[in-house]
Amino acid sequence: MRDNVIIIGGGAAGLCAAVTLKKAAPDLKVRLLESLPRVGKKLAATGNGRCNITNKNITAERYHGLHPEFCLYALQKYDNKCCEDFFDSIGVPLVYEGDKAYPASLQAASVVDCLRFAAEEYGATICTETKVTNIQVSGGAYKVIAGNMSFLADNIVIAAGLLSGGEKLGNDGSMLALLKKAGFKTVETHPAIVQLKTKPDIVRQLKGIKVNASAALKQGKRVLKSEYGEVLFCDYGLSGPPILQLSGAAGGEKYITVSLDLVSDKDFNTLFEVLLNRAKRLKNRTLDEFFTGMLNKRLGQVIIKSAGLRLNDKAESLKKADILKITALLKDMSFEVTGNTGYINSQVTGGGLDTSGFDCNTMMSREYKGLYAIGEILDIDGDCGGFNLKWAWSSAMCAAFDIVKRSNNAFNK
Numbered sequence: 001m002r003d004n005v006i007i008i009g010g011g012a013a014g015l016c017a018a019v020t021l022k023k024a025a026p027d028l029k030v031r032l033l034e035s036l037p038r039v040g041k042k043l044a045a046t047g048n049g050r051c052n053i054t055n056k057n058i059t060a061e062r063y064h065g066l067h068p069e070f071c072l073y074a075l076q077k078y079d080n081k082c083c084e085d086f087f088d089s090i091g092v093p094l095v096y097e098g099d100k101a102y103p104a105s106l107q108a109a110s111v112v113d114c115l116r117f118a119a120e121e122y123g124a125t126i127c128t129e130t131k132v133t134n135i136q137v138s139g140g141a142y143k144v145i146a147g148n149m150s151f152l153a154d155n156i157v158i159a160a161g162l163l164s165g166g167e168k169l170g171n172d173g174s175m176l177a178l179l180k181k182a183g184f185k186t187v188e189t190h191p192a193i194v195q196l197k198t199k200p201d202i203v204r205q206l207k208g209i210k211v212n213a214s215a216a217l218k219q220g221k222r223v224l225k226s227e228y229g230e231v232l233f234c235d236y237g238l239s240g241p242p243i244l245q246l247s248g249a250a251g252g253e254k255y256i257t258v259s260l261d262l263v264s265d266k267d268f269n270t271l272f273e274v275l276l277n278r279a280k281r282l283k284n285r286t287l288d289e290f291f292t293g294m295l296n297k298r299l300g301q302v303i304i305k306s307a308g309l310r311l312n313d314k315a316e317s318l319k320k321a322d323i324l325k326i327t328a329l330l331k332d333m334s335f336e337v338t339g340n341t342g343y344i345n346s347q348v349t350g351g352g353l354d355t356s357g358f359d360c361n362t363m364m365s366r367e368y369k370g371l372y373a374i375g376e377i378l379d380i381d382g383d384c385g386g387f388n389l390k391w392a393w394s395s396a397m398c399a400a401f402d403i404v405k406r407s408n409n410a411f412n413k
Contacts, residue, residue: 003029003125005403006144006153008132008175010034012043012392013375014159015115019090020400022122025407030124031153033146035131035170040112042161042169046347046389051108054083054393055386056099062387064248065379066187070355071391074363074398083393087111090118100386132160134178142370155370155403159396162189162349162376171343176352176377184365185354187379191346192248193388196258198237198335202302206233209296214264215242217249218257225249231260238335244384247340248350256337262295262330272327279323283316290315303329348388352379362402363395370406372399 005021007014010032018032032039046052055062058080063071080101084094087103091114094101103111119126134145135156144151160175173189180186209232216226227242238258250256263271282290288311291300304311307325309318343349353373357366363378365371374395382388 001029001152002141003031003151003153004407005030005155005157006142006151007032007157007159008144009159009161009170009375009377010036010039010126010128011159011161011170011375012040012046012389013396014157015039015043015112015119016086016393016396017157017159017374017400018119018124018126019115019122020086020397021403022119022124023089024401025404026123028404028407031151032119032124032126033130033132033144033151034126034128037128039116039126039128042165042171043115043389044109044112045165045169046108047102047386049108050102050106051111052100052102052386052389053087053094053111054080054101054390056080056096056101058387058390062383063391064192064350064381065352065355067355068380070358070360070378071380071395073360074394075390078394078397080390082397083390086393086397087114090114132175132178135182137368155406156372157399157403158353158371158373158377159375160377162352163343164191164346164349164376166344171349179353185357187351187354189349189351190248190251191340191343192251192350192381193244193347193384194247194345195234195239195341196237196243196247196250196337197339197341198258198337200235200237202306203233203237203335204235205302206298207235209233209299210240211260211262211296211299213242214261215246216259216261217246218259219253219255224253224256228264236341237338241384244347247346248348248381248383250337250340251350258335258337260333260335262299262333268327268331271330272323275323275327276320279315279318283314285315287311287313287315287318303333347384348381349376350379350381352377355379361398363399364402372403374399 021030093104095104130146132146136143141152142156161171163171163173165171210230213231214228217224227245229242230240232240287304363372375392
C-alpha cells in the first residue's frame, strides 16, 4: 500500500502535522511512525507537566541558529490565533498566564491525548514501536524502512527529535545521522535550555540558594547575552530560568563566563554609597552579620571572604578600598563555565539540519521534492517559554498545508 504522506516522529510537530493534514484533506492517506510504544512522550513532560503551548511575544530575537530568519514566515503565517483555533478545535482551550499560553487543564498529558484522539478521529494511521532505519527513493516515491517493515509514500515529513531528553524520550539523534549520511548539510548540535557547569569552589558553598540577579554570558569582556530572573546555585554550577535562557548561546564556545549582578537595581556608584553608609550605621556588627537583612547569609559570607576580609572583624574596620571590592563582587560575581549538564537534561537541541537546504515557505527540501522537515530536527531553537512548541506547531502547519496544496494541484491536472 502506498500512502500519500508518511510522518516520521510522533512528537509535537508530527502529531500537529497529522491532524492538520487529515483535517484539511480527509482523503489523504497519512501514516505516522513513532519509535516508542506511545506518541508524545516528550510533549507530556514539557513545561513541568503543564505544557507551555505558545507565547504572546513571538519575535525573531527569540529564535537561534545559523539562519534564524528562516522561521519567521511560518511563525507569522501560522500565528497565535491559528494556534489557539487549532487547539480549540481538538478540545484544548488555551489560557494565558502573563505571556505564556497553557491548556486550560494545565496538563501536558491532556494535550498529547487530544492530539492523538484528533489524529485517529480524522483517520490518520499511527504506528508505534516503529523505528525508521532508512529512507530511499524508489520509483518516484519514498521508501521508508523500519526494521523488517517498509512503507511507500509520495511525501515524507521528518518530525523526529534530536537528542534532548535522551533515548527514554525517543531522542537518540539517529534520524539526523541518517540524513547526514544521505548528503544533507547539518549544523553541529549542542544542548540548549540546560543547566551550566562551573568551577565548583564557590557554587558548592552556595548550593540551594536562589537569588534574583541579572545574569550575563560573556566571552572575555564581550557580552553574548543577558537575562534577568531567579538564579539557583547548585553543586555542579548554575541553574534557574536566566541560566537556561543563556545556555544555548554558550554552545561550544570557549572561555565563557557567567557574570551575576546581584544588585542590578543600583549602579556601581550608588551601591558603593549604600554600602559605605551601611558600614557607618552598622559599625558594631561583625562582617559575618554585615549583610543580614540585605542578602542571604551564606551568600553574604562568601562575598566577604572573596573580598579577602575576615568574618569576625567589625564593620567599622572597613576601608573604602574594602567597600570597593565588595561592590565590585556584588556587581560582577563571575563564574567560569566548564560545560553543561548534557542532552539528557536539556529541553531542546541546538543545531540540526541546515535550513539553507529547505524552503522557509513550505519546509520542503530544495533538492528532494516531497521531503519535508519540521520542528526540532531543523537548525532552529527557541528560548524557554513556549517558543519551541510554537515553532513545532507553525512549521508543522506550514508543511501540511503545502502538501495539501500540491496534492490538490496534482489531482486537478
